[in-house]
Amino acid sequence: MKIRVLGCYGGQLQGFHLTSFLVNDTILLDAGAPTSKLTLEEQHNIRHIFISHTHLDHILDIAFLSDNRSLKRLGGARKNPCINIHSIEPNLETIKAHFLNDKIWPDFTKIPTPTDPILKLCPLYAEKPITVDGVTITPIMVNHPVPCTAFLLEQNNKQFIYGSDSGCTDRLWEVADAQPNLKGIIVDCSFPNAYQYLANISGHLTPHDVASEMRKFKNENQAPVYLYHMKPETLSVMNAEIEALDIPHLRTLTQVDELTF
Ligand SMILES: [Zn+2]
Ligand SMILES: [Zn+2]
Numbered sequence: 001m002k003i004r005v006l007g008c009y010g011g012q013l014q015g016f017h018l019t020s021f022l023v024n025d026t027i028l029l030d031a032g033a034p035t036s037k038l039t040l041e042e043q044h045n046i047r048h049i050f051i052s053h054t055h056l057d058h059i060l061d062i063a064f065l066s067d068n069r070s071l072k073r074l075g076g077a078r079k080n081p082c083i084n085i086h087s088i089e090p091n092l093e094t095i096k097a098h099f100l101n102d103k104i105w106p107d108f109t110k111i112p113t114p115t116d117p118i119l120k121l122c123p124l125y126a127e128k129p130i131t132v133d134g135v136t137i138t139p140i141m142v143n144h145p146v147p148c149t150a151f152l153l154e155q156n157n158k159q160f161i162y163g164s165d166s167g168c169t170d171r172l173w174e175v176a177d178a179q180p181n182l183k184g185i186i187v188d189c190s191f192p193n194a195y196q197y198l199a200n201i202s203g204h205l206t207p208h209d210v211a212s213e214m215r216k217f218k219n220e221n222q223a224p225v226y227l228y229h230m231k232p233e234t235l236s237v238m239n240a241e242i243e244a245l246d247i248p249h250l251r252t253l254t255q256v257d258e259l260t261f
Contacts, residue, residue: 001023001024001135001153001155001156001158001160001183001260001261002023002024002025002258002259002260003021003022003023003160003258003259003260004021004022004023004257004258005020005021005253005254005255005256005257005258005259006020006021006022006032006033006034006037006038006255007019007020007032007033007036007037007255008021008186008228008229008230008253008254008255008257009228009229009230009231009232009255010057010165010190010204010228010229010230010231011057011231011232011233012057012232013232013233016232016255017032017033017036017037017255018032018033018057018058018060019032019033019057019058019228019229020032020033020034020037020061021162021186022034022038022042022046023135023153024133024134024135024155025042025045026045026046026047026048026133027046027047027048027049027050027132027133027135027137028046028048028049028050029049029050029052029151029162030049030050030051030052030058030059030164031049031051031058031059031060031061031062031065032057032058032059032060032061033061033255034046034061034065035061035064035065035068036061037255040068040072043065043068043069044068044069044072044077044079044080045080046065046080046083047080047083047084047132047133048083048084048086048132048133049062049065049083049084049085049086050086050087050124050137050139050151051085051086051087051091051095052087052148052149052150052151052162052164052165053087053091053144053146053147053148053149053164053165054087054091054094054095054098054099054146054147055146055165058164058165059095059099062085062095062099062100062119063099063100063105065083066083066108066118066119067108069081069082069083069118070108070111070112070118073112073118081116081118082116082117082118082119082120083118083119083120084119084120084122084132085119085120085121085122086122086123086124086130086132086137087121087123087124087139087149088123088124088125088126088139088147088149089123089124090147091146091147092121092123094146095121096109096121100119109121124139124149125139126139126140126141126149127139127140129152129154134155135153135154135155136153136154136155137151137152137153137154138151138152138154139151140152140161140171140172140175141171142163142164142165142166142169142171142172143166143167143168143169143203144164144165144166144167144203145202145203148164148165148166148203149164150162150163150164150166150172150175151164152175152179157180157181158181158183158261159179159180159181159182159183160182160183160184160185160259160261161175161176161179161182161184161185161186162185162186163185163186163187163188164188165188165190165203165204165229166187166188166203166204166205167188167199167200167203167204167205167209168205168209168212168213169213170216172185172187173213173216173217173218176217176219176223177217177218177219179219179221181221182219182221182223183221183223183259183261184223184224184225184226184259184261185217185223185224185225185226186226186227186228186253187205187210187213187225187226187227187228188204188205188227188228188229189204189205189206189207189209189210189227189228189229189230189238189242189252190202190204190205190206190229190230190231191204191205191206191231191234191238192206192207192234192237192238192241193206193207193208193241194237195234196208196209204229206241207238207241207242207244207245208241210227210242210245210250211245211247214247214250222248222249223249224249224250224251225247225249225250225251226251226252226253226257227242227250227251227252227253228253230252238252239252
């Protein structure tokens with residue numbers, strides 16, 4: 001499995017991109033950055049997008065990716081004609097009602113025709129795995145103000161977890177501990193410790209929270225834990241606080257990282 005970080009920040013500033021991870025060139029985990037980070041050819045390889053939740057920083061580029069795919073089809077290309085959007089049902093309903101609603105953005109689930117659209121919405125169910133392009137993906141419910149799932153990925157008996165935006169959670173760590181060959185887990189760390197109140201009410205973690213969450217992680221493989229979703233403005237403070245935790249296998253993700261295993 002190859003996981004390329006396109007963006008890993010919880011805010012957008014020059015040089016800092018929103019959350020998006022490209023798996024094996026054809027699967028996207030959240031859509032905060034693909035059109036700003038990928039060439040057109042790379043964008044056209046994407047066949048599946050797994051959406052953890054409907055906050056704008058995770059769905060934004062569905063709009064521009066579908067627009068680009070539409071233009072490609074108008075040009076006559078038929079390779080990868082559609083993109084499958086996978087998420088739990090409440091999220092698909094929100095995307096239809098409030099995003100692809102012909103007001104905020106054209107409804108690409110009906111363009112160019114309802115029977116052969118650019119976007120297909122595919123419901124996921126918590127803890128029920130599906131396999132696409134050789135990768136088995138299981139949504140795991142986590143704790144955020146809107147319905148939100150982590151994703152457990154498995155290919156060739158190797159597992160990886162994208163934890164998505166979440167406050168403290170037990171289920172994510174239970175799933176992580178149950179994996180026989182876990183290669184890594186991406187975990188929320190959005191605000192510095194001084195913003196603990198904000199983290200609590202918005203369903204995110206501080207470095208202080210990360211330290212207590214890590215005590216739930218008993219996996220014997222000592223898989224690396226990658227922190228993501230840092231607010232760029234507070235990155236230097238957060239990096240110092242994360243370093244001070246002095247926890248082995250804890251790393252801060254950067255948007256040039258590419259994980260292969
Ligand atoms: Zn987010
Ligand atoms: Zn969120």
